[in-house]
Amino acid sequence: MSNLRLEHITFYYDNEQDVPTINDISFSVEEGEYVSLIGKNGSGKSTLAKIIAGLIPEPDDGIIYLDDQEITESMKREKIGIVFQNPDNQFIGATVRDDIAFGLENKQIPTSEMEPIVLKYATLVGMNEFLDKEPSSLSGGQKQRVALAGVLAMAPEIIILDESTAMLDPKGKREIISLIHRLRKENPKLTIISITHDVEEAYLSSRVIVLNDGKIIMDDIPEKVFSNEKELENLGLDIPFFLKLKNELISLGIDVGNISKLEDLEDYLCR
Amino acid sequence: MNNISLGRYSQYDTLLHRMDPRGKIVSMIICMVMVFFSYGSLWTNLIVYAFLMVGIYILMRIAHISLKQLFKQLKVVWMMMIIILIINIFTIKDDLSIFGYVSFTIPGINLTIYYSALITTFYVFVRLALMLALSLILTSTTKPMDLTYGLEWLMHPLKWIKVPVHIIAMMISLTLRFIPTLLDETDRIMKAQASRGVDFQEGKFKEKVRAIIALIIPLIASSLSRSVDLAYAMIARGYDPDKKRTRYRVLKWHVRDSIGSIVVLALFTLLLIAMIFNFTII
Numbered sequence: 225m226s227n228l229r230l231e232h233i234t235f236y237y238d239n240e241q242d243v244p245t246i247n248d249i250s251f252s253v254e255e256g257e258y259v260s261l262i263g264k265n266g267s268g269k270s271t272l273a274k275i276i277a278g279l280i281p282e283p284d285d286g287i288i289y290l291d292d293q294e295i296t297e298s299m300k301r302e303k304i305g306i307v308f309q310n311p312d313n314q315f316i317g318a319t320v321r322d323d324i325a326f327g328l329e330n331k332q333i334p335t336s337e338m339e340p341i342v343l344k345y346a347t348l349v350g351m352n353e354f355l356d357k358e359p360s361s362l363s364g365g366q367k368q369r370v371a372l373a374g375v376l377a378m379a380p381e382i383i384i385l386d387e388s389t390a391m392l393d394p395k396g397k398r399e400i401i402s403l404i405h406r407l408r409k410e411n412p413k414l415t416i417i418s419i420t421h422d423v424e425e426a427y428l429s430s431r432v433i434v435l436n437d438g439k440i441i442m443d444d445i446p447e448k449v450f451s452n453e454k455e456l457e458n459l460g461l462d463i464p465f466f467l468k469l470k471n472e473l474i475s476l477g478i479d480v481g482n483i484s485k486l487e488d489l490e491d492y493l494c495r
Numbered sequence: 496m497n498n499i500s501l502g503r504y505s506q507y508d509t510l511l512h513r514m515d516p517r518g519k520i521v522s523m524i525i526c527m528v529m530v531f532f533s534y535g536s537l538w539t540n541l542i543v544y545a546f547l548m549v550g551i552y553i554l555m556r557i558a559h560i561s562l563k564q565l566f567k568q569l570k571v572v573w574m575m576m577i578i579i580l581i582i583n584i585f586t587i588k589d590d591l592s593i594f595g596y597v598s599f600t601i602p603g604i605n606l607t608i609y610y611s612a613l614i615t616t617f618y619v620f621v622r623l624a625l626m627l628a629l630s631l632i633l634t635s636t637t638k639p640m641d642l643t644y645g646l647e648w649l650m651h652p653l654k655w656i657k658v659p660v661h662i663i664a665m666m667i668s669l670t671l672r673f674i675p676t677l678l679d680e681t682d683r684i685m686k687a688q689a690s691r692g693v694d695f696q697e698g699k700f701k702e703k704v705r706a707i708i709a710l711i712i713p714l715i716a717s718s719l720s721r722s723v724d725l726a727y728a729m730i731a732r733g734y735d736p737d738k739k740r741t742r743y744r745v746l747k748w749h750v751r752d753s754i755g756s757i758v759v760l761a762l763f764t765l766l767l768i769a770m771i772f773n774f775t776i777i
């Protein structure tokens with residue numbers, strides 16, 4: 225069963241645009257998939273994310289289906305969560321616990337039931353020891369983990385990450401990425417759509433969609449997508465370090481076989 | 496940026512910290528009214544003020560607020576006090592007698608100063624100091640969040656005349672939430688502009704204005720983009736101002752809150768009676 229399906233989504237920010245920002249996009253995402261959405265600045269990734277999450281309520285054309293049913297506003301709210309880029313601008317509550325509870329308050333969860341949920345998700349993201357901390361005393365990575373907890377607490381089926389690691393230092397980045405991988409292991413039904421400029425991060429997902437000028441130009445498993453080095457380069461996109469290295473080695477006549485991880489390559493070269 | 500301590504919560508666990516914000520807010524308002532009353536004769540007034548000062552000082556001690564903190568707040572007031580003093584010296588000429596004297600003259604410049612002018616200025620100063628002390632007690636023993644909850648609860652009746660109390664409360668709490676973020680931002684912009692040669696410390700008036708513009712414009716721009724982000728984040732997490740929300744934090748009224756409020760009310764009534772009947776101690 226296909227979980228999320230977009231059909232011919234088209235969107236203009238204003239009427240004078242000749243080319244739509246989102247130009248007739250169709251694709252579907254299966255339950256439990258981890259899709260990376262990449263593309264150069266201004267290619268329409270965030271716009272697409274906002275359309276899916278219902279923050280841009282009505283695209284000019286096209287329909288979104290969830291489980292073969294046309295999605296409604298309230299379904300979007302309930303089933304789709306989104307984490308944004310700037311950790312400061314999405315921290316709404318005064319403290320970690322208030323922030324995680326914010327969505328629960330909106331969902332009208334009874335007060336007596338909130339505390340266990342807050343605790344559960346704070347623990348899940350490893351922020352249970354910081355419950356009474358204010359955002360100003362947390363690192364960017366910690367704030368993003370809280371944002372993720374706040375979204376997870378609302379029990380969505382699909383989580384969209386719009387460059388959620390872009391403003392973090394390498395450590396914060398790793399924390400979030402490994403958290404996402406862990407979440408997927410613990411809940412195989414959770415669907416992740418991750419918008420990113422980090423090709424290393426995209427390489428670890430189960431599928432990569434490349435967006436350019438509001439159109440999908442590639443949609444495949446990471447190995448396939450990143451094998452188009454020249455094409456991606458023309459779009460201003462990089463390819464993962466590992467693949468670069470591998471291609472370089474092959475061009476030097478060193479046969480590396482079908483190794484698909486950096487560590488394996490290291491082992492191979494050391495032998 | 497560190498001199499903005501009014502409104503800073505201090506992390507202690509005292510009786511005052513544990514009190515309900517609603518009780519504290521109402522009590523503070525009542526105390527401020529007490530501070531602003533005038534109680535009959537000069538000496539009665541002074542005695543009542545001395546009494547209020549001691550009371551407020553005790554509260555400050557309980558709340559772990561030092562006199563130094565209060566004086567830091569008063570810094571802002573000094574200029575104002577000097578201006579008020581000068582105005583009072585020239586305008587107040589009441590024949591209020593202290594130890595049998597009404598006025599005295601400064602020899603060199605031949606200026607006659609009435610005691611009433613000094614006393615009036617002194618009253619203003621004491622009132623301001625006590626008010627600052629009271630607000631300091633409230634804000635340093637009450638988390639901004641609880642303060643907002645308390646205010647929201649107290650403003651509840653306004654809903655009847657269609658005042659969107661919950662939206663106002665949300666706005667206040669978001670403002671409080673973003674003050675530290677915006678202070679950081681201000682700091683960052685100042686540093687960035689300073690590195691481009693904008694001088695925030697010295698320079699003529701014109702340069703100062705230019706420096707402030709170099710600070711304000713980027714600050715406004717970034718605040719606007721923050722607010723757009725924030726609005727998206729809030730909507731994405733299901734916030735709808737027109738919909739009912741449950742509450743994660745609920746205020747709890749304890750016996751101690753009743754006792755505290757009764758004490759403040761009793762004192763207030765006492766002083767009110769004293770004032771109405773023009774009760775003069777001396």
Ligand SMILES: Nc1ncnc2c1ncn2[C@@H]1O[C@H](COP(=O)(O)OP(=O)(O)OP(=O)(O)O)[C@@H](O)[C@H]1O
Binds near residue numbers: 245271
């Ligand atoms: N609110 C808006 N009003 C008008 N145009 C907009 C608005 N937001 C974005 N755009 C334009 O739409 C296009 C796509 O923007 P979008 O933010 O979706 O790109 P993106 O792929 O997320 O880029 P980035 O990698 O920089 O985040 C850009 O040309 C942008 O200028």
Ligand SMILES: [Mg+2]
Binds near residue numbers: 269270271386387
């Ligand atoms: Mg974007």
